[in-house]
Structures are given as C-alpha cells and as structure tokens.
Amino acid sequence: MAKYRETKSLNLPDIDSEILAFWEDNKVFEKSVSERSEDNGFVFYEGPPSANGKPGIHHVMARTVKDLFCRFHTMQGQRVERKGGWDTHGLPIELSVEKELGITKEDIGDKITVEEYNQACRTTVMRFKDQWDDITRKMGYWVDLDNPYITFENNYIETVWWLLRKLYDKDLLYKGYTVQPYSPAAGTGLSSHELNLPGTYKDVKDLSVTAQFKLVRDEKSEFLYEGHNNDVYFLAWTTTPWTLPSNCAVALGANIDYVLIDTFNPYTHEAVSVILAKDLVPKYFKQEAAELSLEDYKAGDKLIPYSVVQMHKGSLLEGIHYEQLMPYVQPEEGDAFRAILGDFVSTEDGTGIVHTASVFGSDDYRVCQANNVPSILVKRGKIWEPLVDKQGRFVEEMGEFGGFYVREEFYDDEIRQKEEFESTDLKIAVKLKKENKAFKVEKYVHSYPHCWRTDKPVLYYPLDSWFIRASAMRERMAELNKSINWKPSHTGTGRFQVWLENLLDWNLSRSRFWGIPLPIWRTEDGSEAKCIGSIEQLEQEIEKANRELGLDQEVPSDLHKPYIDRVTLVSESGKQMIREADLIDVWFDSGSMPYAQWHYPFENEEVFRNNFPADFIAEGVDQTRGWFYTLHAIATMVFDSVAFKNVVSNGLVLDKNGQKMSKRLGNAIDPFDTINNYGADATRWYMMSNANPWDNLKFDLDGIDEVKRKFFGTLYNSYSFFALYANIDGFEYKEEKIPLSDRSEIDRWIISLLNSLTKDVEADYKDYEPTRAARKIQNFVESQLSNWYVRLNRRRFWKSDYSSDKIAAYQTLYDCLLVVSKLMAPIAPFFADWLYRNLNDVSAKENHISVHLAHFPDAEHEYIDKDLEQRMDYAQRISSLVLSLRKKEKIRVRQPLTKILLPILDDKFEDQVKAVEDLILHEVNVKEIEYIKDASGIIKKKIKPNFKTLGKRLGKHMKEASSKIAGFSQEDIAAVEKTGAYTIELSGESFDLALVDFEISAEEIPGWQVAQDGDVTVALDIHMTEELKAEGMARELINRIQGIRRDMDLEVTDKIMITADRHEVIIKAVQDYQDYIKTEVLAEEITLSEDFTNSHTVELPGEIQLNINVSKA
C-alpha cells in the first residue's frame, strides 16, 4: 500500500535540493514548455543581466517576479519560452578590465592594443557566470540558459545593424552636435554614469559675472526707451564667464515679470537702464537706495539710486535684439543675439535672464536649436569648432585670450601659484568692467562636476555624435504606451508617459572600445554615407571596394573593433569611405533583444512573429528609462508596435532599516546564504507577500523566518496531520468522490472557501498582483484550513471506523492541500511540488509528475456558497465570544456548560446559526443554544442611523438626526421595526425614513453578561450542576490520561488498563462517564481502588493530587 510521505520536521533547504534534482532528472522545465501548444503562447522577454558582476539579493527579487508569472501562465496551459540572455558590452566591463590590467583608457593602443583589450573584455564578461547559473538554479528561476542570446555575438550584432539600417532608411539617424560632459584633461567625453560616481561633484569658488547686454534700438524695443534717456541692457548672470564670448542669445521666462530700472553702472558710474526679473531686484539693489534721487548721484557713492520705470512679462520681450557682448567671432549666418523664451528659466538666482551659449550647455543648446539661434563657431578646414578647443583653451580667434585655458585648474600648479597669475575668468571680468558691460562681479561657491579620473573640472562641450531622431516619434511612442499595462500604473502613466511626451533625441554614440560598432561609413568630407544593415551587404560593399580601390579585404570574423575599423568602403562617386569611429550605446543592444535574440530577420522569421511583442516583462524601476524605454523606442520606430503588453517594475531591496545595501556599509545580504539557510521558497514567499514588488522591500531575515514558521510550518503541519491518519486508515483516494451534498457543513464550507480563494488568486495572478495572491493563500492556510477546519475536525480523522464521513474528511482535506499546492506553485515552486507529489504519488489522481505540469485549478462556481461562508463566519465569531466570556468567568473550556443565549433579530440569522449550531456547541463545550426571539421582549436594543443612506439625504441635518436617533427608547425602536417607517423632524423639516436607514442591534440581555462583536451578541449561562461537574471531571481525567499515554510513548492505537484512586471528586465522573472515558483513551477497563501501585500522579482542578496507574493492555 502506498503511503503518504511523513518526515520528522520541515526542512525547506532539503526540499529544495530534492525537488531540484527531480526537476533536472525528469527535465520538468523542458516538459513544462514542450507539453504546451505552440499556438497558445505567452511571450516573456528576459532582460539580460551582466555576468560581469555578482548576483545580489535584489536579483532574487526581480527574478521571482519574472518566474512566478511565467509559471502561472504555464499552469494556465500556455507555452512560455524563456530564452535567457547576457548583456556583455558597456562601460562597467571596460572599467573592470582596466582595473584588472592596471591600465587606463589612455593606455589603449599604447601599452595594450585594442585587439588585446577587447579580447580581455570578451573573456572577463562571463566571469561570474557560474555564480549566476548557481543562483538561477537554486532560487528556482526557470529560464533557458542553454541557448541564451549574447550581445557580443556576430548574429546579435547583425540584427542590431539591421535595426540601425531601418532607422537610417527612415531618416531617423543623423549626425549632429550635442553638448556633453567632457573632460579636457582626459580628452574624453563622459557618460552620465561616470558623472554620477561618488566624489565627482565638488564645491568650487568661481567668479560670477552679471553682464550687461546692450539692446538694439528698433521698433521692437522702442517702448523700452520711453521715460528715460539711457541705453537699455539685459542683465544676465553667469558663473562661467569664459562662455560669454560664445553667447548667442539670452533666455527669458514667458510668465516672469521683468522690470526696467534706471540706475548707474557701479564700475563706470554711467547712467544705464537695465532689465531683470522683478523678484530679483532686491539681490541687486538696496531697498533704501530706491528713496534716493537719481539726479543727486555722484560717481563713487556707496548707495546707487535706482528707479523702476516699466514692468513687462517675458513674453513681451521676446525677439528683442542686443549687441554681441564680446564680438571676437560672429556666427556664420542666422539670427543670433536676441531674447528667446525658455521653460527652464527661473527666478531662483541670477537675474531671471539666462546667458545662453549654445555650445557649452545642454539646455542652452536645446533652446537655441528650438529657436533657430546659430552657434558661435570657428572653421577649421571643413569642420566647425567652438571657441574652446579640446584641450580646454581659447582658440586663436579669441585675440588677447587666445591660448588661455578657460579654467584655471587646467594650468599646471606651478603657474597657478605664481602671484601674478590671473584666471581667464578674471581677465574677462576686468575687460567687461572697463567696457561698461559688467554690472556685478563677485565670487560664487557652487557644486560643479569633476572628472573622476583626472579630478579636473568637466566642461560641457559639443561633440559630434550620432543621434536617433526619437523626438520625431514622440507622439507615437506616447500613444502606444497608453496600451501598455504598467505595474504599478503610475510608473507608466506618470513617469514614463511624461518622459515620452518630452522626449529628446537619443544620443547613440559612445567613444569607447568594447561595444557594437556603428555600421556607418562616410567619405572624409561627410558628403556621402552608407549604413550597413547585414553581413551580406557588408560583403558586397567590401567586394565593390576591393574592386574599385584595388584592395584585398574580407568581412572580419569578429565585427568588433579594431577589425571592423580596418574595412574601407567606396562611395557611389568612387570615394573612399571609412567607418565612423563610434560605438553605440549599450542600451540599444538590450532594446534590440526581441529581434536580435532570434537573429531576425536573417533567421527564425516565424519564431519571431510568434514572439513579438512580449506579453510580459519585468525589471527594476531603474529600467524605466533604460531597458523599458529602449525596447519601446525601437519597437515603435521600426515596427510601429509596442514591445511588451504588461510590465512589472519592481522596487529596491533595502536592508531592514531601510538603508541601501552596499558592500561598503556591510549590510548587503548574500543571496546564496539566504537561500541555503531558509530555502528558496521562504525567501521568495517573503519577498512577494511582505510588500508589493514595486514598493521598496525592507529586507529582514527575521521576516523570512516568520514566513517559514507561520505559513510553511502551518501548511506542513496540516499535511503531516493528514498523512499521519491517512496512512493509518490506508486512505488512497480510491473511493468515489463523495458528493458535496452528502458531506458535512464544514466540509462544504472549506470547499466553498477554497473555490473562492481559487477564483481570487487566479484573478490576482492575471492582474499581476502577486502580493494579494500570496496574502490570500496565506490567510486561507493559516486561519481557515489549519486553525478552523483541521482543528475542529481532528476527531473525524482519528475516529476508529473508516466511515463515509471519515472518507469525506480525507477527501476534503486532500483536495484543499492539493489545490493549495497549485495556487502557491508559482511563488513557492519547490514546496508546492513536494506537497503535490506527496499527495498525487499516493492517489495517482492526476497524470502529472509535477505540479508545474498540472493545470491551474478552475474555481468551481457552484461550490461557492456565500451563505455558508457567512454562517461559518458567525460560528467563528460566536465561538470566539463564548470563549471570551468563559475567560472572563474563569471557567475552563473542559467544563461543559448548559446553554448559550443568542438574541435573534431576524429569521435569516437564526437559520444561519442553526446550521452551524453543532460546531459552535462542540467548539465551546456547551449543551445548547437558546435563541431569544425578539418577541420575548427581553432583548435590549441599540439603534444607530445608517450614515451611508441618510448622509446623502439629510446633509447638514445629519448631526441632529444622529443625536435624536441615539435618544430613541426601546418603544421607539420597536415601532420602527414594526412599521418599517419613521418620520423625523429636523429643524422644522420632516423626513420619512425607512428601515434601511437604521442599524439595529442587540445591546444586552438584562441579567446576563454579554459579549459583542459587530452585529452578533452572545450571553452565556454559567449555572453549574453536579452532572456538569462530573462531565467536566471526566474530561479532566481523559486529558490527564492522554498525557500519561504520551509520557509512556504509547502508539496512538495501543489499548490500556487504568487504575485510579477512589477519590470522591472523581467517583461520579467515572461512574457516569465510564464508557465515554474508555472510548476516548482507548482503555479496556477503569478500576477505582484504594490500594494499588501508582505509575503516575496527576493534578486535578482544586489542587487535588490523584494517583493513577496506566498499563498497556
């Protein structure tokens, strides 16, 4: 006979390894995919991790989310392929290689060849792959790592090239200037990542200049000359005076109020009229100076008088021209030196007018582009360059400033320390002062980014980059996003949507070594270009170039640098073309995975069609502008489609105090230790049940322990209990299913709850709400199944005969456990499978070797009986109330009592309680329930207004009504109940109220102590009789004898013989309840005697010592 497995105790890590081996031996994962039909797919995309870093506990979190929905949909009968992937490019890899080799970027090409460097990257990329494989396996994350996509492989790169070519053909790829952080000292652009390294932002003391930009007097500006005879100037503030020669516009806020002020220049003392934001006037002028007369001013006066002449909105000043401040270099063509409007302008500091140098600020650049303001550039051969060269020096066109470093930090320390040293900023300030162009010059401390490698300040500098014209697809992206289901929704509707609506072009270029090369070749003058979209095309182009240029090249076997750089192509007009030196942003790599993972369109056309777009993806919120965006952008631009339909963005995993985990703080949790100690399931369950995945999780190992004890412990106990008795009785579920109608109330109740649970949990999983699902399952197991169903039904399982009632109990509990195993399987795959297999191996009712191959249960709606659920709720609450009354009266539960008094206010309540009466009586050890009908007149009632119905109708009269109703007498209440109507007078108005407008409950039964819980009120009859006392004593005896049995280590089925003292307190109990006691403790005989050798002494209530002897029969 098959036996349900019984184990000594719950050991989750052991279950992990057992189930893991089982899955591997039986290829359960593979089967879970292959057994599902290809026409019914659920598409999941794996966001590739980089195996260059070690897996952390947050990866367990992210992957639990991914895994559970894939498992759920598998159980729903869908085919869920999970192709794994590895992200292999990018700066972190370069940095780790450099660290390892002890080199810097400058050494590349010098101490080490690009070839060697890239080889080192390639080998280091998978450094922690073993650890990743290990955590993947141990945490139970099912993903296909046998055929992963790898972003550095040629096939992958080819698809990326194909995508780029598509963009190129749609005119979405262009080369242009962008202003980026640039380190002249290191000679390289910096990524935002590099700029966010710790310590890069430092406080520096810079010279700030408020410059006077002299207006051009024409019809546009004429109104500003009314009421005074001065020249008019815009005042604009800068902390980087060296950018002033490159000024090409000033920016104003459309809704900011600007004033025109008559005053004097503090350095030249000339009379001037200046424009600045009204809010910032106090920063430049002293209040008391406003009183002074302008006429009385003498050069050198401390207080400079001023007078506000006009006030205008910024929008009115738009388009007004001014004279170039430092006319060294003029723009080639276009409309420069005018006031434009910018949304970034504030009145926080400065003048509310922003000096704009298009080439040295990204906001500046953007606003100038938008307003068609030309930049100040010089021509070098055929190339335009800014007034500062790549070393950080002014160009020679800058006259007396030519050759000067724009930031003093770029000079050698020796030079800087000399006394006569003057910074370039200072020299500029002095010049402006002399020319009546500076209104204020002062030192200013602010935080400024520095290059993390050289420690020198960064410049914002225009660099030639390739861009994706994402802004052109802005609206379409925003529109498509609306069809995506985001979890949580605010990430999608808020953060992501807003970001899309303000989308800028995507800077694709990276001047690095290890990444996908941009497949664009251009002629030297940039007039002709070719974008390569496939290896085949490259081959043809190479052949053509070989032919026309007389070369002997081949397609490189590796598409990376430096090999690809050696390829020269030929243009249509026969000119030589070389590859644009840049690599592409690694984010483009990962955003290409829906296509590149299948090497589409070069292979797997059909597979791709079936796997695009994804039904579901999940990553951390930090990917919103990362992977989520690049997937969305590429899909929109190339396929006019979303890339994913549902997305879960999970939050951070913090330590238990809410601190970020870091190696430095030593508070990082090791995922391997955690899983080894607590098991994967407890860890996964804890993560899913404790907080929504999108909320940050304060990770506390004690929490996992609690989950283990409370949830898994309880479930394990329930199973063990089942297994213990089912094995004794040989229950193998071979009998016909006992129809529900033949089962007891409590069986039907738990089955009803089970089906309600199934329905809810399925909906939660479908809705990507794992936390709700987990909490519901947990509540069912802990509060309903274990604490109520199993506890109340224990007797049915150990009663000796194998009756149909007993079989019903087994079937019921079995079904509950089996369904729970399925419901929990997505989150806790190991324990669920262990439980499922333990059950199914014996019953063989289902034809699956694993729960993960089984079908997610369908809720049987006809088994759901809400009335039944409600009456069991009554039973639980009434029992609880009775127990609390016993407690108050200090009467132990073993002491039987005669009756419970239960006020009945409506017939349905009575019927409901009657149906569960036996359960209650048994649970609280009372003989009967006396239903006290309303008519008896002994129930005292309480009445309250129904705020919900009345509030809307009565409005402000509600308070008055409330106090009036509270003052109702018992007669008033009775009248309301009888007639079902009441007319109430409130401040002279009268309202007709109906029965639904009141809430009536039983408050007390005079003469009895009552307990109340919401609408249920209970009283307990505690009168004692000799009969009851004897019965109570019988139970005490049974209890003590059971204890002795346990002490003697008897088997549950062993029979015994009992001898006890002929003590007066037990005589009646033993006489009257002899049979009862015998049955309960499996005694063949009970003898009372004065003379025997006792084996035990027990204590009975009343501090009575009783000698007793128990022996095996």
Added chain:
RNA sequence: AGUCUCGUAGCUCAGCUGGUUAGAGCACUACACUGAUAAUGUAGGGGUCGGCGGUUCAAGUCCGCCCGAGACUACCA
C-alpha cells in the same frame, strides 16, 4: 532643483468609490490547550492615521501648503 511614490500600533503591512469604537501579523504580557505538540487557542496593553489649513453633515480616505523618507531625471545661468 523638478517629477513621482510613500509617511497608519515598537516592527512589517491592510484599510474598497469619504460614513462614525481604525484592522491583521510579528513582538510583548497573562491565561488556556496538549492524540497537528520545536505546534495551537483566547484575552490584554499599545495609534493626536507625519504636521497645519481647507472642502463636507461626515476626512486615515478628497484638496492645498509644510516636514520627513525614497526613487528617477537634471545639473542650471
């Protein structure tokens, strides 16, 4: 700096479209149970629902401001 999220018992979290003694689990205390026992039950203490103001007959729930935490974005004249 901006945007978003969050702030409920010592801790982790519920609290539906506003409706009148604010809930659960853990922890703590006491008691009970003891054929699920390294389990279980019952009871109890503990909260100005971050602060202030507003809307409303009624606000933990809606609105505004402030404080605090976090994330993202930006780095600014």
